Amino acid sequence: xxxxxxxxxxxxxxxxxxxxxxxxxxxxxxxxxxxxxxxxxxxxxxxxxxxxxxxxxxxxxxxxxxxxxxxxxxxxxxxxxxxxxxxxxxxxxxxxxxxxxxxxxxxxxxxxxxxxxxxxxxxxxxxxxxxxxxxxxxxxxxxxxxxxxxxxxxxxxxxxxxxxxxxxxxxxxxxxxxxxxxxxxxxxxxxxxxxxxxxxxxxxxxxxxxxxxxxxxxxxxxxxxxxxxxxxxxxxxxxxxxxxxxxxxxxxxxxxxxxxxxxxxxxxxxxxxxxxxxxxxxxxxxxxxxxxxxxxxxxxxxxxxxxxxxxxx
Numbered sequence: 001x002x003x004x005x006x007x008x009x010x011x012x013x014x015x016x017x018x019x020x021x022x023x024x025x026x027x028x029x030x031x032x033x034x035x036x037x038x039x040x041x042x043x044x045x046x047x048x049x050x051x052x053x054x055x056x057x058x059x060x061x062x063x064x065x066x067x068x069x070x071x072x073x074x075x076x077x078x079x080x081x082x083x084x085x086x087x088x089x090x091x092x093x094x095x096x097x098x099x100x101x102x103x104x105x106x107x108x109x110x111x112x113x114x115x116x117x118x119x120x121x122x123x124x125x126x127x128x129x130x131x132x133x134x135x136x137x138x139x140x141x142x143x144x145x146x147x148x149x150x151x152x153x154x155x156x157x158x159x160x161x162x163x164x165x166x167x168x169x170x171x172x173x174x175x176x177x178x179x180x181x182x183x184x185x186x187x188x189x190x191x192x193x194x195x196x197x198x199x200x201x202x203x204x205x206x207x208x209x210x211x212x213x214x215x216x217x218x219x220x221x222x223x224x225x226x227x228x229x230x231x232x233x234x235x236x237x238x239x240x241x242x243x244x245x246x247x248x249x250x251x252x253x254x255x256x257x258x259x260x261x262x263x264x265x266x267x268x269x270x271x272x273x274x275x276x277x278x279x280x281x282x283x284x285x286x287x288x289x290x291x292x293x294x295x296x297x298x299x300x301x302x303x304x305x306x307x308x309x310x311x312x313x
């Protein structure tokens with residue numbers, strides 16, 4: 001989220017309810033009033049209300065840090081955070097992953113291997129540099145992303161400020177080697193973390209055809225959505241425009257990665273670490289419905305042990 005987006009949400013949805021109240025006077029009742037207004041407001045979904053609530057909570061947390069408030073009223077027990085809408089993740093099938101890969105131009109196909117084979121977010125794929133790939137040790141070091149701050153691209157730590165190491169499968173190594181032979185890594189310099197930050201240079205694996213970094217908006221509209229349409233995941237463009245495809249954004253490859261690991265029996269803690277989640281609880285909240293087979297695995301495990309027990313007839 002950019003500072004511009006934060007300011008817009010506060011202006012549209014928060015200031016009209018809370019007005020110009022001095023920061024030190026905020027109480028839980030004021031937050032409950034805000035949440036009631038959001039609940040009654042047409043066009044404000046539960047997910048969007050959660051984002052607005054998080055904005056207010058963040059601002060008031062800063063006020064607590066600066067000793068302008070003794071406690072954050074958003075944390076009061078009488079304040080109920082807006083519930084998220086239930087949209088269970090439906091992972092792509094393997095043939096869908098590779099249909100999208102085949103429909104992309106050769107320059108971008110290895111992005112699919114990295115995202116689906118290592119669970120990287122889109123910004124982490126765009127910011128993946130040569131020095132982050134340990135082909136001998138079979139480890140991918142996820143240490144940076146490209147994000148946009150008020151429309152300006154910057155290098156930054158991965159989401160949540162968490163670096164991580166991800167197992168690098170042999171199949172992804174092969175795809176990256178082929179990609180790097182065809183498209184040499186290119187030095188790209190961007191500010192660090194904020195537009196005014198110090199310049200940082202990295203030899204990025206994925207760059208635009210005309211040179212320079214891959215811009216999210218251009219990639220999504222000119223490369224990703226046409227590939228989705230060619231793979232039959234979204235309708236073809238009408239009037240030169242594609243429909244919204246939120247469920248089939250590049251994040252779908254992360255969902256595929258998580259589902260593949262869980263289906264193979266990998267433990268939730270490891271999956272959480274590989275994906276850079278805040279904690280295993282978050283992984284469970286998003287992917288628990290994909291773990292239905294765990295009950296059958298539990299039955300088989302106990303049955304296998306009991307069959308070998310002495311004295312069982």
